[in-house]
Amino acid sequence: MKQLNNQQWPTEVIAGIIGYLTTVYIVAVNSSILSEAGIGREQAMIATILASLFGSMLIGVWAKVPIIVIPGMGVNVLFAFSIVQQYDFSYAEGLGVVVVSSAIFLITAITPLGESFKQAVPDSLKHGITIGLGLFLVLIGLENGGLIVNGDYSIVTLGDFSSPTVIVSLLSLAIGILLFVKNVPANFLITMIIGTWFASMFGILDTEKGTSLSVEGVTDLFVMPEFGHIGQLTFWIAVLPLSIVLIFESMGLIHGQLNMLDRTNSFKATNRSSAVSALMSGFFGTSPTVPAAESAAVIASKARTGLASMVAGALFLLTFFFIPYISMIPANAISPILIIVGVLMMQNIKYIKIDDLTEAFPTFLIMFMIPFTYSIADGMAFGFIAYPIIKLVTRQKEQLSPILIIISTLFLIEFFIKALI
Numbered sequence: 001m002k003q004l005n006n007q008q009w010p011t012e013v014i015a016g017i018i019g020y021l022t023t024v025y026i027v028a029v030n031s032s033i034l035s036e037a038g039i040g041r042e043q044a045m046i047a048t049i050l051a052s053l054f055g056s057m058l059i060g061v062w063a064k065v066p067i068i069v070i071p072g073m074g075v076n077v078l079f080a081f082s083i084v085q086q087y088d089f090s091y092a093e094g095l096g097v098v099v100v101s102s103a104i105f106l107i108t109a110i111t112p113l114g115e116s117f118k119q120a121v122p123d124s125l126k127h128g129i130t131i132g133l134g135l136f137l138v139l140i141g142l143e144n145g146g147l148i149v150n151g152d153y154s155i156v157t158l159g160d161f162s163s164p165t166v167i168v169s170l171l172s173l174a175i176g177i178l179l180f181v182k183n184v185p186a187n188f189l190i191t192m193i194i195g196t197w198f199a200s201m202f203g204i205l206d207t208e209k210g211t212s213l214s215v216e217g218v219t220d221l222f223v224m225p226e227f228g229h230i231g232q233l234t235f236w237i238a239v240l241p242l243s244i245v246l247i248f249e250s251m252g253l254i255h256g257q258l259n260m261l262d263r264t265n266s267f268k269a270t271n272r273s274s275a276v277s278a279l280m281s282g283f284f285g286t287s288p289t290v291p292a293a294e295s296a297a298v299i300a301s302k303a304r305t306g307l308a309s310m311v312a313g314a315l316f317l318l319t320f321f322f323i324p325y326i327s328m329i330p331a332n333a334i335s336p337i338l339i340i341v342g343v344l345m346m347q348n349i350k351y352i353k354i355d356d357l358t359e360a361f362p363t364f365l366i367m368f369m370i371p372f373t374y375s376i377a378d379g380m381a382f383g384f385i386a387y388p389i390i391k392l393v394t395r396q397k398e399q400l401s402p403i404l405i406i407i408s409t410l411f412l413i414e415f416f417i418k419a420l421i
Contacts, residue, residue, distance in 0.1 A: 008304075012066070015303030016311025019068045021186035022294040023312070026052065026070045027319055028192055028329045029337050032144075033076045034286065037084040038091050045323050047285035049316050055277030055289040056313030060306030063269040066298045067257055068312050069277050072290035073341050074133035075245060077140065078376045079287035083238045086375050095225035097235065099282035101242040106275035108247055114271070117247055120403035125383055126248050127348040128363035132370030132379050133245075134345030139371045141338030144331040145169030164202040169332040171198050176336035185297070188337050195333025205330060225282045237414045240407070241377040246288055250274045253291045260299045293344070358394050362387040381411035 031044035039047075048071055055069025084094040108114035142148045146165045151157030159166045172195030179187035199205040229235045254270050270291070278288035298308050319326075349367075353359045362383040370379030388400050388408050 009307075011302050012305055012307040013311050015066060015298045015301035016308040017315065018185060018301050019066070019292075019295065019298040019303075019308060019312040020315040021189060022297045023052070023068050023070050023292050024186075024316070024319060025188035025192060025337060026073075026292075027316075028326050029073070029334050030071045030076050030286065031326075032329075032331060032334050033080050033140075037080040037094060039285070041327055042323060044286065045326060046320070047281075049319050051277070051281045051284045051286045051289050053313045053316045054280055054284070055274075056309045056316070058277055059270060059273040059291070060309030060313065062273045062306075063266055064306040065258070065261060065263060065266050065270055066303035066305060066308035067254075067270065067295040068292040068298060068309060069274065069289045070292045071281065071286050072249060072288060073338075074130075074137060074345065074376075075242070075249065075290060076287040077133065077136055078242060078245060081136075082375050082377045083242065086377065087234050087238050089229070089238070090226070092223050092226040093229050095223075095282045095285065096227045096230065097238045097242060098288055099225045099279060100227075100230070100235075101239050101246060102275065102279035102282060102288055104239070104243045105246045105250070105288075106272070106279055109268075109272045109275040114247070114251070116403060118251060120401040121244070121248065121407070122359065122387065122399070122404070123351065124353060124359040124363045125366065125387060126252070127351045128366030128383050129245060129248070129370075129376075129380060130252075130348045131346050131363075131367040133376065134342040134348075135367060135371040136374075136376065137338045137342030137345065139342075141335040141342060144338065145173070145335035146332065147335075164204050165332055168195065168198045168202055168204065168330075169335055171195075172333050173336040173339060176340055180340055188340075191336055192329055192333050195336065196329050199330045199333060205328065223285060233417060237410070237417075238377070240410055240414075241380050242288070244380070244407070245376075246278055246290070250278075250290050253293060253295075257291060257295050257299065260296065261304065358390045358396060361390060377414075381414060384408045384411045385415070 027045050027048050030048045031041045034044040034047075035041050052068075052070045059065060059067050059069050079094060079098065083089060083097050084091060089097070108117055146159040146163060147169055148156045149159045161167070172191060175194050176187070176191035179190055184190065196205065250271060254267060254274065258264050258266055258270065274289070274291055278290070281288045298312070352363050365386050366379050366383030368379075369382045370376050373379055384404075385408050388405055391397060391399050
């Protein structure tokens with residue numbers, strides 16, 4: 001790390017504190033999502049803290065950039081709902097998928113394959129994945145908050161607006177949106193605290209969850225990834241979408257953040273740091289980490305070195321002492337975060353080429369089929385299969401790369417297998 005003068009040190013430390021406060025919400029949110037995959041919330045919190053600590057420290061020391069690394073929103077949903085639930089894997093087997101997918105990500109980061117993948121997959125499909133993940137997060141947030149429920153005469157309908165749970169969700173969402181648009185520092189953290197207070201006021205807060213930190217939650221942390229199913233086709237079908245999302249989401253986030261820093265020459269080290277962090281996430285017991293979008297707040301705070309990342313990473317250690325209290329945070333205090341982050345991811349819709357239907361249709365298939373099928377992998381499959389078919393029919397085969405055709409074929413094989421089972 002380059003030598004810092006006496007004026008730069010305080011700036012880097014303060015920026016690191018801001019980075020921690022703007023990303024610490026992930027401990028509660030990620031554990032809530034991972035609990036859907038069959039892991040205890042306390043265990044998921046510990047795994048999230050360790051992965052965030054390691055990733056932020058690594059990127060600070062190796063790449064020397066002020067970027068915070070935490071389990072990725074959208075990636076955690078893919079892990080919990082598509083990999084574990086859809087393919088009926090155990091949590092440990094799901095972690096095996098995380099390790100292999102992250103290893104593929106690492107290979108692309110240290111070889112020219114990364115640039116080949118980037119050029120092979122059209123931007124329209126990449127945007128479709130991001131938008132679809134955003135819609136899926138919104139759907140889960142609305143569902144967790146009780147704002148939508150199963151309908152008697154429709155797939156979904158509005159929840160009971162007289163229910164205390166729904167009232168707290170609406171109040172928390174209103175506060176969350178207000179704080180976010182006003183750009184209040186640590187807005188997500190404040191939203192969860194206020195939402196929890198609302199839940200207490202309405203008598204729906206389960207205080208028994210926060211009485212103590214269970215030793216079992218710590219010892220269970222050391223469940224290692226399992227690879228006994230690595231010879232099964234379903235394992236590799238699960239690896240495919242996670243690898244694609246990891247590679248392109250990390251690339252996009254890193255490019256944007258390094259452009260803010262005017263440090264594009266640090267891309268290789270930053271991308272490799274991100275890949276190693278994602279790989280280690282599987283051994284810590286969580287879904288893969290990615291560079292946090294909130295790192296923009298760190299950069300805006302004038303941080304220019306990895307010290308800020310290291311400060312934020314170290315502060316995650318302090319979160320261990322608050323696990324009993326974080327356990328108390330109800331789902332309807334977390335749901336506004338999912339909804340707001342989902343809406344932010346949907347901003348990529350502005351990049352869709354509406355005037356070119358050969359690009360737009362596959363994109364729309366991905367973005368709509370992800371939430372409608374409740375499966376990120378299946379939603380991606382629809383778009384990746386449709387894209388080469390449409391291009392071939394319209395005689396634009398020069399826009400198809402061998403890598404894209406291979407990926408599309410693998411998704412098509414997956415659908416055939418599902419039809420035969």
